[in-house]
């Protein structure tokens with residue numbers, strides 16, 4: 001047939017029944033029932049100097065909290081968890097435990113079945129949060145005021161700890177809602193039932209924290225002013241930019257940035273209204289690629305392919321994440337580097353990739369071209385820090401590899417300014433790491449301010 | 459295939475597994491099912507005088523659970539049978555008729571006077587039952603009325619009632635002992651003096667299972683109050699084994715036939731009681747937890763183990779462990795052991811380290827050259843076995859005997875046996891070391 005009509009891209013909402021949608025976006029791991037929690041808690045050996053605890057970036061006393069669950073004190077367990085990690089509820093849902101605490105659990109060593117630490121952590125924190133009380137109290141007011149920029153995990157963690165120490169905290173957040181990627185990025189099936197907002201509400205019950213949303217650093221507020229007006233500043237800006245793809249055709253409609261698309265998805269109340277392509281290709285090899293692929297599939301995309309330029313072993317997404325994708329019908333393909341997005345009439349029709357070989361850690365192109373037809377292409381090839389808002393003082397705040405440089409106490413090169421989370425160099429781009437950064441910075445801010453007031457008093 | 463049949467006081471049963479006097483043996487329906495499942499015999503739920511007692515109408519059990527709600531200990535405040543005497547006797551007669559090859563023992567408890575015992579024994583004889591067991595053990599309820607453990611705690615009463623029973627009945631008499639006493643040998647001796655043919659032990663241990671912290675009352679709670687009950691199940695087995703061993707090696711009771719009871723749950727538990735000299739074993743909690751089918755595992759397990767060891771009959775190994783129960787003072791102090799950790803099996807949980815470090819002898823490392831590693835320091839290890847018991851991995855830590863030189867004491871280890879009796883640190887040391895008396899031996903079963 002020569003005069004066939006131009007192929008139409010197939011992107012539309014409502015591909016699945018309400019029930020099927022509900023299924024695809026339901027809790028990845030349904031919560032443990034109390035009996036299940038007790039049985040699982042009984043499996044923990046209460047290890048000495050426990051390997052799991054050492055593997056936890058926030059050093060939660062895991063054997064202790066599991067023992068508290070076992071002794072029918074889940075609220076006490078939650079308090080143990082939250083005293084080390086105030087976002088313990090979210091971390092229980094999103095941490096790649098298979099590469100953190102559970103990977104080194106001695107029962108993993110013993111029988112390949114680690115204690116379900118994440119699930120137990122969720123059980124305990126759920127019990128406490130359902131009770132509606134906040135387990136911590138503020139210390140006597142110090143009169144110190146601290147500005148936190150960014151209401152993501154890093155900022156929230158810092159703010160809570162500072163408020164607990166008796167300081168007054170104002171959080172400035174560019175977006176409409178607090179939570180950072182907990183609200184806008186994490187896969188929907190990991191944090192169901194508006195958990196991100198419920199957790200923020202819970203956290204704010206400590207008191208002493210004000211959040212000002214729609215206040216972007218560099219636009220509505222400026223670092224110089226914050227430094228003048230506040231006794232200390234913490235930056236938890238995340239990675240507000242996406243690596244440019246470096247391939248042609250990026251501007252075609254149907255080509256999306258995966259993180260932005262997920263943010264849209266997370267903010268869509270009725271998922272049957274969110275359009276998705278019939279055939280979707282995701283480019284990337286990390287958690288974002290997996291999340292985009294799995295959620296596109298859950299929306300009803302028929303064919304979803306994740307194309308990664310290196311081999312499986314180099315993938316940032318853990319083996320477990322890969323398995324989640326595979327069992328949900330997402331096709332993983334390796335050693336394919338994007339070359340060109342194929343577009344007709346300004347719309348994506350497919351993607352051209354070039355096969356690669358990985359040799360001695362080096363990636364070489366083979367010249368072989370592979371074409372995958374697609375209605376939608378998602379780019380999930382990493383995000384980068386946007387020095388927006390810090391740029392005006394860029395001369396004084398040092399960056400490294402495009403991110404903010406900090407010392408062990410999370411101090412930036414600029415006096416009175418601390419930073420943590422994804423925006424600093426050397427982290428792992430995990431929620432739990434951001435929480436730990438906020439905690440460390442808060443402790444150091446507290447120590448610094450207290451030392452200063454002591455000197456002033458003398 | 460090993461022969462599991464037993465002859466106890468001349469009462470034969472196809473295997474040594476009897477159901478103890480308790481709810482599983484309280485009526486024909488249950489006992490019928492028990493025999494169908496393969497139990498070798500039953501001790502019928504304790505009969506008393508009419509009118510029958512009444513039980514509480516609220517909860518009567520409490521329990522202690524291990525991981526995954528595995529029942530470790532059970533407690534009850536049930537009394538003896540609450541059914542009419544006639545009904546029980548009729549059913550006993552019928553079951554015995556239908557199952558002639560199974561042992562049928564009837565448990566009895568009536569007031570501590572001669573006439574009631576004489577009367578009830580005559581009735582039991584008419585049923586065709588093989589023997590009677592005198593319940594001197596129930597520690598709750600009945601004891602308040604001067605029966606059960608109230609009798610079992612006074613050796614003179616035991617002797618007196620046993621004597622009445624032997625006088626008024628031809629049936630073999632088993633005296634069931636209570637563990638709620640400081641020295642089990644006294645009631646056992648009294649039973650023997652009274653002419654009892656055997657003892658069975660243990661009955662339940664007086665216990666309060668837990669306190670309800672919401673209403674501050676013991677559990678099980680009946681309208682805000684609770685009463686102590688009797689404890690049984692896996693948790694009481696060690697108590698029972700010790701009491702059985704005491705009777706087995708007491709020169710005054712050695713050789714008295716024993717039916718072992720207390721926490722028997724698997725074939726292995728049963729074999730242990732038999733190894734101490736018991737001719738049969740009785741089970742209650744295991745059946746009440748899992749149903750009658752558990753006897754199948756007990757029978758196959760015992761039979762397979764006997765085959766493996768080359769024991770053709772129960773008598774081939776019965777009582778073999780009794781001579782090895784001795785007094786502390788005769789233990790060989792020159793037997794020196796050290797813990798050994800199998801590094802291939804070790805999962806690095808650190809429990810051995812912290813147990814020894816915090817509470818014992820600081821004899822296990824947790825770091826070696828900066829790496830997490832658990833190794834025994836022979837210079838500190840006293841060979842106590844604590845680490846073996848706390849290690850979650852079976853056979854990962856073992857105790858190994860060492861010879862010649864003990865790096866802890868920095869002294870040579872004598873090759874020969876040496877006990878406390880002549881040890882220089884013993885203020886009462888005797889010049890010539892004392893040895894354990896020749897273990898009292900059981901008369902041959904055939905005699």
Ligand SMILES: Cc1cc2nc3c(=O)[nH]c(=O)nc-3n(C[C@H](O)[C@H](O)[C@H](O)COP(=O)(O)OP(=O)(O)OC[C@H]3O[C@@H](n4cnc5c(N)ncnc54)[C@H](O)[C@@H]3O)c2cc1C
Nearest residue numbers: 150152153154174180181216217238421422429430431434
């Ligand atoms: C799709 C996706 C899935 C992920 N899944 C997981 C997962 O399953 N498990 C896991 O552990 N990690 C996951 N991560 C990583 C994790 O979300 C981040 O590591 C974590 O959120 C970092 O926290 P943060 O506070 O540093 O930054 P963010 O969460 O990004 O928060 C930064 C906040 O600062 C605000 N902000 C930015 N610029 C300004 C400005 N100029 N002025 C004011 N406010 C500003 C932002 O709006 C945002 O609210 C995922 C990330 C993505 C993108």
Ligand SMILES: Cc1cc2nc3c(=O)[nH]c(=O)nc-3n(C[C@H](O)[C@H](O)[C@H](O)COP(=O)(O)O)c2cc1C
Nearest residue numbers: 478479480504534593661690691720721741742743
């Ligand atoms: C509910 C219950 C009722 C019992 N009733 C009697 C009884 O009537 N007569 C008796 O001699 N022992 C009675 N016992 C004690 C048992 O026969 C047995 O001695 C005890 O439970 C220990 O054995 P076990 O650990 O196998 O349960 C009873 C035990 C239980 C649990």
Ligand code: SF4
Nearest residue numbers: 044045047052105106
């Ligand atoms: S390593 Fe595993 S078993 Fe040991 S304390 Fe941690 S969760 Fe418990």
Ligand code: SF4
Nearest residue numbers: 814839840842843845
């Ligand atoms: S045997 Fe006792 S002293 Fe020796 S290592 Fe084990 S716990 Fe420590």
Ligand code: SF4
Nearest residue numbers: 804805807808810849
């Ligand atoms: S208790 Fe056992 S498994 Fe645990 S560290 Fe010690 S030897 Fe290893």
